[in-house]
Amino acid sequence: MLKTKQLGYQYPNNKMLAFPDIEIPETTNCLILGESGCGKTTLLHLLAGLRTPTHGSILYNNIELTALSNHQKDDFRGKNIGVVFQSSAFIQSLTVLENLMMPLFLSHQIQDENKALQLLKKVNLEHKIRKPISALSVGEQQRVSILRAIMHQPKWLFADEPTSALDNTNATRVIDLMVEVAAENKSSLIVVTHDHRWNNAISHTIKL
């Protein structure tokens, strides 16, 4: 269970954001909807432990995220959280496979290449496993970035506007893939977006 209470964040320019309390049970998918500029990305960063809230609490089961030390937070993130960003970014010097190995390496888990191969097969990219990441098209890169986010089987899979730049066909593909891998992984998929095409795939919504 992910629970937040009186979560707030104050920007350096004194702009204050206050978020409604959130409760998301494990393995439940959830949409966080809101218009541009309402702090969706900030909320995602707070929930993923990438930014520290000014006040309030973030509780993962019985772990208070805001009480963890920096190092513990890094560790927690590495083991429990996966993030898909709006624009897919990779370590450019590495191959597709090596990029998929990164979350396992950084969270000190066994680097199972077979798992990467299985996931790549799902998106028909197994033949590109040894290719440099830069050799992939933008669409292919986005699929790989989704796979990377679940390589380490996180309980919580966050996505920040994953479909906002896509046409309908591609958006549907990405939505389906994310819902599918989250379900297979028993991860809870939390999508922050203003894209209403997600409404059909995820029923649980929180409006900012």
Added chain:
Amino acid sequence: MNILKLAIKNIRHQWLDSALSILLLSFGVGAISMLLLVEKQTTEQFNKNIKDIDMVLGAKGSPLQLILANVYHVDAPTGNIRVGDAKIITKNPTIETAIPLAYGDNYEQWRIVGTDANYAIHYEMKLMQGQEFSKEYEATIGAEVAQATGLKLGDTFLSTHGLDKEQGDEEHAHHHEYTVVGIYEKSGTVIDKLILTPLETIWHAHEEEPSENVSSTAADTALQPAPIPAIKKGPMMMLRPAHAPKPEPNDNKEVTAYLLKKRTPMAQIILPNLIKDSKMQLALPAIEINRLSQNFGLGMDTVQAIAIVIMALSFISIFVSLYNSIKKRKYELALMRTMGASKWKVVKLIQFEGLMITSLGIFIGLALSRIGLSILSQQLNNSFHYQFQINDGSIQEIALIIVTLIGGILACAIPAYQAYKLDISKTLSNE
């Protein structure tokens, strides 16, 4: 995947920047390391060969040339002096030992030096095989000579007139047959490069020669009648020791020089006056070599300064390329942090990248200095029979490695600090 592999991949990914840094660093390290080795080995060679030789007595001319020719055997001698004339110095009570040297012939460009047993004793030579020369035309040869010429115990060889720089053509061949009676162990001194024989061999060899065949080199006037020693007519008579040395049968013979060891410091003050008006001079190796290395050192300092500038530039290059790469890879680093990498892990990555470039630069630099040294050594060997040890190292070189590594760490300190304080959230949301 591990941090080392990731660092290597990143370096390879930006190979142009990395190559520039490595190139600069390896040239800086290479030049400094080569200088250190050359300096160390020349100092060692110079000091080893100077070993307790306080003065060199020889014919007038350049004192430096006298030293180079007779202590190091790298230059032509200044001329010859008569044994009888030299007695005023060699038999002087302030002199402990006087080692005579007479030369002018070579075998395959290795100098044949007529001397007495004291020469080998002075350099503490040990025999590897056979014995010291005792009779005319017996030769005891240095280790490098034996190695280069392939001469073995009991072998005979024919001498050629002239010194090591001249080509021994047939016309100048003496066709005197020498027998190798001993081979010295390698000592690191000048004797390694010499063929030693009794003085009498040289005298004898040149007595049989018509004098016009003999050019300006050693022992060439041995046949001519002995001139009356100039000293007897000079005003220096007063300073002569009370007991003039007795005439001996060899007084009319000539030698190239005497290596002198003094008994008292007074020798240096008294002796030059005794020969002021003669055709002889006394040179002090320590002073001449000091003068030489000061001139030599000036050149070394310039090269050293250039090398240090190159190294400084290479550190700046490492700094700039890492700094730019961090700027470019900010998003990548934030991504790594999102995936659970701690601050220290990304710092480690940057440091590894910097250290790897530094280590490669050091490694290539040390290899370059060895290659440079072997080329230099080849050239010196061709012209002087002097060589540098390639598989040598020095404490200064270890210091150089440590200083370079520290420089490398410092060069990536700022980029690493940037990576440390990277705000993941701001970077990811492009704020």
